[in-house]
Amino acid sequence: MAIGKSVNRIDAIAKVTGRAEYTEDLYKPGMLVARYFRSSIAHGRVKNIDVEKAKVLEGVEAVFTFKDVPENKFATAGHPFSIDPDHQDVADRLLLTRDIRFMGDEIAIVVAQDEIIASKALQLIEISYDEYTPLILPEDILKKDARQIHKGSSNIVGEHQYSTRDLQVISGDVDDALEKADYVVEGNFETVMVQHCHLENHIAYAYMDDLDRIVIVSSTQIPHIVRRIVSEALNMPLSRVRVIKPFIGGGFGNKQDVVLEPMVAFLTLKLDGRAVQINLSREECMTGTRNRHPFHINVKTGVMKDGTMVARKMDAISITGGYASHGHAIAAAGGSKQSSLYPRMATKFHARTLYANIPVAGAMRAYGSPQVIYALECATEDAARKINMDSVEFRLKNIARQDDINLLSGKKILSCGLADCLLKGKAFMDWDKKKKEYEKCKSGPIRKGLGVACLSYTSGTYPVCVEIAGARISLNQDGTVHVMVGATEIGQGSDTIVAQMAAETLGLAYEHVRVVQTQDTDVSPFDTGAYASRQAYVVSNAVFRAAADLKKKILDHAGLMTGKKARDLNIINGKIVDTHTNAFLMDMKTLAIDSFYHKERGCQLTADVSHKTTTNAPVFGCTFVDITVDIPLCKIKINKIINVHDSGIILNPVQAGGQVHGGVFMGIGAALSEELMINPATGYIYNNNLLDYKFPTFMDLPQIHHDFVETFEPTSGYGNKSLGEPPVISPPPAIRNALLDATGVSINSLPISPHKLFTAFKKNGLMVSKGDADV
């Protein structure tokens, strides 16, 4: 039995020995390198570009500008294709552009023999611009006469709303409910642009293996989608494109977008099939790929004196930057979480997504939910405080319970352990005792406080997108099996749990299951890739069916060999046994050899399943945090933090813990220090490097604790639900709420940096100004 065991990662040894091969390690002799020529302004149009000097530099093979690329706009978001034209992504991108929409936009590209020559050539390109005023703040972007960043778009990429009145799942108009509430609490919340900072930058190369076919090797989360989008961008049949995904050094959503692949494919086509690589520098990767959408959210909460929340009205603006990428899908996905977290109140969510002259925002871990739930959970805290109710008790009264109806999907919530998560977290923190103890720590320079916040998330994208997964399992001659899935391992451990699932259902030892690490669209089963925390959930349904099918074939063959009925046989610990007598009949290898080499019976025993999942299980969790605030130093110290999750059955406790730690760490970064700093007048980015962009180092973090409440989710193969993204969601609001608890000061924008604390403490009289003395 492999499910629920903390087996070691299937790829751990390859990784600790340095033998795991990532894209950059797969060097092709003679490969050319390409580097982008990027805009040095945020908004404008190229007046003139002269690349002649660059072209004649020794070692330069070619230079292409916006004049040389197809006039064929394509969408880059890593979504499955949608048959419904209304649901297709916005096609607003060309391979190279004359119209500049953010600082670092791609105007030209140099192909050279090596990086040094390519960099020299970039300096020889001469350019002049017509400059326009950058549109960065929502009020400027939405002005009636504001310039259209994309012609015809009015700078709005998407807009939608949902409300309980329209959905008619529960009765109630949100405005009526707000009117009738004992109190209405209102807040404005802001989040900033943050970056994924996966340690491996974006990298891809392409070559042609005959006169027709393009092979792309790329660090991507979505090989099959890359194949489709490259074919769309270059207007060629999909089958002419082959995409290979080796080991990946992290993605967090940034590689759920098609970034470099159409360009390397274009370049190899132009250069007679020679291999061309683009390997982005860290600085380029942080501004020229994708980031997290900044949000501005207004939340109104109606609350009764007894602690019942009766209404919630949200209005959100999401900023997608220079190009749509995932665009409005982010705000829509984020806004939907209210309806699964607090499903029993009148609700209205309205959102608009805007273009702006800042770097492009796309998918990032938890896809809009960190922004929306940050606002919701700050607002929930404010509502609890308004009626003087304990933060945990207040949430226990209002959160989702099993059998509630998710009011947006209209579906019953089949498993929900959120209340138990809150109770576990509360006990771990010693909440009641600490609350009392900290009452004495609400004045003076050093203060202490506790905070809590909840989260809800989904286990995939259905019914917004198709959820399809493929698994192929073959028996080897030595009695082990090979599994191929289209799901992509990106560091989250999906190959390991796929092996555990297959071992569990087949009755084999985990060590006897090999999962093919590389995805190759020529051979891997179709799957849309790693995003939406979907893989363990959606893939479980395919792996379970393939393993069950292979098991049946194995037992049928054992029946042929022994003359017994297949239904009387089973596989236990890799051996065929007679279930009536418990007698050992043969080991797997004996059976395998017979199935391969017996001259009359058998074949290579293989099962191949492609399965669509038409359910989507919500997951839940919460963060508890205990902090000390040093007012003169404007510093928040986390004394203790825990995330407790209901993600269904936990397939591998140690690896699951790792997902939670990584999410909490990213959440702490977003809460306290991470921000891509953009000059609001010029669009200039100040800190696109790992020194100035402050994601926590080893020294900046406390111990990260985690726990689980295991529920059984009946719609998945092994009772499991999603886990990869959710842990990042709730730490920022929990920390903000703890700060409020400690100091009485609400800071409603992220990150809660020392700079922001200083301003807020001064404004609220916690720091007395002594002229220049307190600078």
Place this chain on the structure above:
Amino acid sequence: MTTFREITFSINGRPRTLYIDMRKSLLEVLRQDLGLTGAKQGCGVGECGACSVLVDEVLVDSCIYLAIWADNKNIRTIEGEAKNGKLSRVQQAYVDEGAVQCGFCTPGFIMATTSFTQKCTGEKITEDEIRKSHAGNLCRCTGYQNILKAVEKSIHPDKE
């Protein structure tokens, strides 16, 4: 201008003599000239530690260490750590504690831990000292939590 020069160093215990481009970093020579692709490039400018190797047992960011400086020195990279089909103590601890996710930071981290444990075997080490000694290595996946455990286990292999 001659840009090539001969250098001799020991790489994972074996002597090598190479003609190298003087402009190249040690990381580039390891990866491009010697095919040792275990050390990774996450930034190229000394910010992330993914390229960490040991030069005469001192931990360096090989991306900002010129290859010619390695002349007559002993270089240790991740490729030399597992011997006779067996992982080093540090590597094994990383596997056992679930300290590996995407693995891109892992070779650099393991070299950092190897250097650290060599210096402090048998000593009483605080959590703070572990954090400080690894602060030059960034990881975006693990929150450093299981890496902390792996380092502790590397120092005290018997303690569970």
